[in-house]
Amino acid sequence: GQQLNQSPQSMFIQEGEDVSMNCTSSSIFNTWLWYKQDPGEGPVLLIALYKAGELTSNGRLTAQFGITRKDSFLNISASIPSDVGIYFCAGQVGRQGAQKLVFGQGTRLTINP
Amino acid sequence: SAVISQKPSRDICQRGTSLTIQCQVDSQVTMMFWYRQQPGQSLTLIATANQGSEATYESGFVIDKFPISRPNLTFSTLTVSNMSPEDSSIYLCSVPGSRGGYTFGSGTRLTVV
Numbered sequence: 001g002q003q004l005n006q007s008p009q010s011m012f013i014q015e016g017e018d019v020s021m022n023c024t025s026s027s028i029f030n031t032w033l034w035y036k037q038d039p040g041e042g043p044v045l046l047i048a049l050y051k052a053g054e055l056t057s058n059g060r061l062t063a064q065f066g067i068t069r070k071d072s073f074l075n076i077s078a079s080i081p082s083d084v085g086i087y088f089c090a091g092q093v094g095r096q097g098a099q100k101l102v103f104g105q106g107t108r109l110t111i112n113p
Numbered sequence: 114s115a116v117i118s119q120k121p122s123r124d125i126c127q128r129g130t131s132l133t134i135q136c137q138v139d140s141q142v143t144m145m146f147w148y149r150q151q152p153g154q155s156l157t158l159i160a161t162a163n164q165g166s167e168a169t170y171e172s173g174f175v176i177d178k179f180p181i182s183r184p185n186l187t188f189s190t191l192t193v194s195n196m197s198p199e200d201s202s203i204y205l206c207s208v209p210g211s212r213g214g215y216t217f218g219s220g221t222r223l224t225v226v
Contacts, residue, residue: 033214042205042217043156045114050213088155090215100146100171101207101215103156 002027006089006104013079014112021087021107022073029091032065032072033101037086046087047074076109084111114210115140119218126196126225133192134221136206141186146215147179150203159204162189196225 006023013019023032031050035043047058049065049072056063063074072091076083089104116139126132136145147159159179160170168181182190193200203220210216 031213035217040219040222042117042119042207042219045210045214045216048214090156097144098161099144099209100158100161101156102158105155 002029002091002093002102004089004091004102004104006107008107009105010108010110012110012112015079015081017079019076019079019083019109020073021089022071023089023091023104024071025091026070027091027093028069029093029102030069031092032063033090033092034061034063034072034074035088035090037088037106039085043088079109079111081111081113084109114214114216115142115208117206117208117216117218119206119221121221122219123222124224126223128197128225130196131192131194132196132223133190134204134206136189136191136218138187138208140211142208143186144209145183145189146207147181147189147191148205148207148217150205150220152201156205159191193223196223198225201225 004023034046037043047063052069053067054065060077087107090101118137120135145162148156150156158171159174160168162168162181162183164183180192201224205220207215207217
């Protein structure tokens with residue numbers, strides 16, 4: 001089945017630094033999604049990407065849908081303490097009405113003040 | 114985006130018993146998804162629950178262990194049957210978003226003792 005390889009698994013950075021994480025797969029996805037999960041909560045959608053090559057920003061977050069449709073990256077600029085959490089990439093597969101998500105393993109972000 | 118209410122938020126259960134988790138959505142949706150998130154792990158799709166049809170289970174998950182009901186377009190339940198400590202996880206429901214992406218409930222944190 002489809003698998004997403006997300007890296008890095010964890011990051012320890014200083015406040016104000018930029019962050020970059022990515023997901024790769026041997027399979028093609030028709031949509032890439034990036035989520036953030038805080039403790040005790042469900043994942044919250046950060047950015048959705050629908051077309052190969054698409055580059056989308058949401059405030060300090062920027063994500064791109066790889067041209068091959070097999071990869072995506074998420075960048076966070078000028079990190080702040082509330083960026084702490086676990087970030088997941090997810091790829092959508094399947095036709096309309098039978099679609100489903102496959103998740104990466106997650107990137108745990110820790111910020112030192 | 115849809116608002117999802119998931120109950121209970123957490124529970125501690127004895128092995129051999131069953132727990133039913135409820136997911137209520139504030140709008141009508143055709144597709145609902147149930148995920149499992151084992152401690153420190155990513156999300157794994159258990160099944161897709163479409164109103165009016167039998168749930169579709171992913172590899173490794175069976176109806177006898179995780180029976181699902183989908184009585185209408187705003188509600189679904191997932192039962193974790195004959196529980197063992199290995200079933201200790203966070204269980205999440207999810208629905209497609211109106212503008213793409215998927216919305217998740219806050220999850221049910223299950224501990225089996």
